[in-house]
Amino acid sequence: MRRSEDEIIETTIPAQLDSLAWSGFHTRVVLALGITWILDGLEVTLAGALSGALKESPTLHFSNFDVGLANSAYLAGAVLGALGFGWLTDRIGRKKLFFITLALYLAATAATAASWSVASYAVFRFLTGAxxxxEYTAINSTIQELVPARYRGWTDLVINGSFWLGAALGAGSAIVLLDPAHAGPDLGWRLAYFTGAALGLIVFVMRMWIPESPRWLMIHGHPERAKAIVADIERSAIGHAQDLDGHAFATIRLKMRDHTPLGEVARTLLSSYRERALVGLVLMVAQAFFYNAIFFTFALVLIDFYGIASDQVGWYILPFAAGNFLGPLLLGRLFDTLGRRAMIAFTYGASGVLLALSGYLFSIGALSAQSQTVAWMVIFFFASPAASAAYLTVSETFPLEVRALAIALFYAIGTGIGGVAGPALFGALIDTGSRPRVFLGYLFGSALMIAAALVAWRYCVAAERRPLESVARPLAIVE
Known part of the structure; x- marks a missing residue:
């Protein structure tokens, strides 16, 4: 039953959630959220690995520019989807949006398999991106609000990094489905998309494991539901609900609200938290350009400059994906121990310097396809936790009431500036056949990452192991 708006409640829910040790419940949350990123990794990797097959398709006849344009359409959809669904996530809750966004994602992916022209392919990719x-907004909000503070950084990075398990799966699928012995040039890529959508149906079942965020419920008029969910989580974690009288849990007072007006959202992001907004924007723009420009044109570089057959590209994506997953897995805990500021600055800076170095070696023809892949593997070992840390930073350094919309807004701006332009720009540079011109694109991406490292070193918030409510107080808090 919804409680009246403006009623003031006292609650220990945030402290109760943060007091828990890691348990089977948290593992189930990681699995249920991580599987979505695995499917996204499968989706995006197929788009990159299949670019050669799309160019050879007898019905579509893609050019390099068409490949880049279609990938930019996917990212443009992701921008608009993040904004619209991010607003809804803060209005109607995290759990409901899980199923809405997942249904759109899977339906559009299946429709991509039936594309009959460049335009239809681009439209379906746009909807898939939406x-x-x-998903980005709902999932990252949920991670922050359900996982205890001392595990929050590593968990967020690993869940976002699980994208690359899907990338490895996509690469393996491409190897099989693009083999002329198994499927024709216009059938393999269609089967790849359809299979990915079919596998995604299991996520609907896994999502049942995840409750609505108690932190969201306690502010939006449902404190009894929030208490019941926390009690269930405690029973799952320690075998019983915690005795509130026997523990000195920190109490906060909140004035319940139905929603947060957009005007208050704007004041929060642009005035109260202006410096944090600058950090989030810079990190998002840099990683979006860096990642999307390079990864979406990965196959084109291998095919056009190294003469790799399109049906062999998957073999080169496998080590690339391994580096991307191992980075968050092995470096993630340092974000909770050494701290956000040091690790974000380090990973962004290392990525930028290594890209500039490998870009120069590429420009003078000093790399083979194999050594180029090793170079990318090393670069993205550092770039992967850096990119995930951008989402971590935005999702934990703003108040609960605007968290999902903040993630959406900075993801949208960052992707719109850095991500949408990147694939189309690199597609055009690769079309020139000039290594020095492609190197200029790499240098630009390198400069963005190094600049972001400097901003992070100066302005990042020390959010490691701190309760969300102490990093950014809820707007509804009452002194």
């Missing part, structure tokens, strides 16, 4: 953009 679904995954909504």
């Amino acid at each position: 679904g995954i953009g909504g």
Whole structure:
């Protein structure tokens, strides 16, 4: 039953959630959220690995520019989807949006398999992106609000990094489905998309494991539901609900509200938290350009400059994906121990310097396809936790009431500036056949990452192991 708006409640829910040790419940949350990123990794990797097959398709006849344009359409959809669904996530809750965005994502992916022209392919990719953009906001909000503070950084990075398990799966699928012995040039890529959508149906079942965020419920008029969910989580974690009288849990007082007006959202982001907004924007723009420009044109570089057959690209994506997953897995805990500021600055800076170095070696023809892949593997070992840390930073350094919309807004701006332009720009540079011109694109991406490292070193918030409510107080808090 909804309680009246403006009623003041006292609650220990945030402290109760943060007091828990890691348990089976938290593992189930990681699995249920991580599987979505695995499917997204499968989706995006297929788009990159299949670019050669799309160019060879007898019905579509893609050019390099068409490949880049279609990938930019996917990212443009992700931008608009993040904004629209991000607003809804803060209005109607995290759990409901899980199913809406997932349904759109899977339906559009299946429709991509039936594309009959460049335009239809681009439209379906746009819709797929809209679904995954909504997923970013709901999932990252949920991670922050359900996982205890001392595990929050590593968990967020690993869940976002699980994208690359899907990338490895996509690469393996491409190897099989693009083999002329198994499927024709116009059938393999269609089967790849359809299979990915079919596998995604299991996520609907896994999402049942995840409750609505108690932190969201306690502010939006449902404190009894929030208490019941926390009690269930405690029973799952320690075998019984915690005795509130026997523990000195920190109490906060909140004035319940139905929603947060957009005017208050704007004041929060642009005035009260202006410096944090600058950090989030810079990190998002840099990683979006860096990642999307390079990864979406990965196959084109291998095919056009190294003469790799399109049906062999998957073999080169496998080590690339391994580096991307191992980075968050092995470096993630340092974000909770050494701290956000040091690790974000380090990973962004290392990525930028290594890209500039490998870009120069590429420009003078000093790399083979194999050594180029090793170079990318090393670069993205550092770039992967850096990119995930951008989402971590935005999702934990703003108040609960605007968290999902803040993730959506900075993801949208960052992707719109850095991500949408990147694939199309690199597609055009690769079309020139000039290594020095492609190197200029790499240098630009390198400069963005190094600049972001400097901003992070100066302005990042020390949010490691701190309760969300102490990093950014809820707007509804009452002194």
